[in-house]
Amino acid sequence: MTGTLLLALAAAPDAALLDRIAERTKGVETFTSEAQLKVSVVSDELDSDGKSKKHSELVFQVSREDGKPHRELISATEDGKDVTEDTRKDLAEQDEKKNKNGSMSQASPFHPEQRAKYTFSLLAPSAAEPQFARIAFQPAGDKSSELMIGDATVDPQTGDLVRMSMRPSKNPTFVSHLYMELEFDAPTPAGRALSKLTAKGAGGIAFIKKRFAVVTTFSDYRARE
Numbered sequence: 001m002t003g004t005l006l007l008a009l010a011a012a013p014d015a016a017l018l019d020r021i022a023e024r025t026k027g028v029e030t031f032t033s034e035a036q037l038k039v040s041v042v043s044d045e046l047d048s049d050g051k052s053k054k055h056s057e058l059v060f061q062v063s064r065e066d067g068k069p070h071r072e073l074i075s076a077t078e079d080g081k082d083v084t085e086d087t088r089k090d091l092a093e094q095d096e097k098k099n100k101n102g103s104m105s106q107a108s109p110f111h112p113e114q115r116a117k118y119t120f121s122l123l124a125p126s127a128a129e130p131q132f133a134r135i136a137f138q139p140a141g142d143k144s145s146e147l148m149i150g151d152a153t154v155d156p157q158t159g160d161l162v163r164m165s166m167r168p169s170k171n172p173t174f175v176s177h178l179y180m181e182l183e184f185d186a187p188t189p190a191g192r193a194l195s196k197l198t199a200k201g202a203g204g205i206a207f208i209k210k211r212f213a214v215v216t217t218f219s220d221y222r223a224r225e
Helices: 003-009 015-032 084-097
Strands: 036-046 052-065 068-078 118-123 133-139 148-154 161-168 175-183 186-188 191-193 196-205 208-222
Touching: 015 161, 015 186, 015 191, 068 084, 186 208
Parallel strands: none
Antiparallel strands: 036 052, 036 208, 052 068, 118 133, 133 148, 148 161, 161 175, 175 196, 186 191, 196 208
16 A cells, blocks of 8 residues: 555644644744744765765854845865855855745745645654654645655644654655654744754755765744844
8 A cells, every 4th residue: 555545544733733823833933934043054964975075064143134034154174174264255145145034944844834735644643752642744635845755743732843854745846855853942932943953865966966964953942122
């Protein structure tokens, strides 16, 4: 029996639980979209054995200016070499071309604006965390690179997301595979916010293929001063 059929036959979560998760997700998004925070990005380009052949680390302070997100680069290294100034110039050019105003909350299948695009099914809770519920999700209609397949661990009492694992239901152009794990351990007045995003994948064109691993951490959330 295929995984899709098993998911279709599984019990659907209670609508009140999905409402609680959606409300919490929206509340956290409202807070974090205006918050100041620290973002650290550690990325590796991997060889065929999964070993790093290029390693970089970036640290940002994120704030808001005129209602738009503003990234201030604190430090940047490539294979241990300080490249802060060169990276700062490159990022400034990128920011001029594109205002990155999205959020991981909006991408969540549980977000009020995304929920209707998905079907949800209850999974057995983890023996190690019986107090949490587990919910699988997949597109309700056609697959696309914008819609995910995966599962989430949630606090049924508060509606907080605890962690989530997912992959695109259809790989984006030039991407052969992509897998993401999200952890929501950052405390905020609105609830648990995204604290860590791990992405692993591979892609490229023709004979140029790259494998990568990126770990992004989010910390020190503070209400805008």
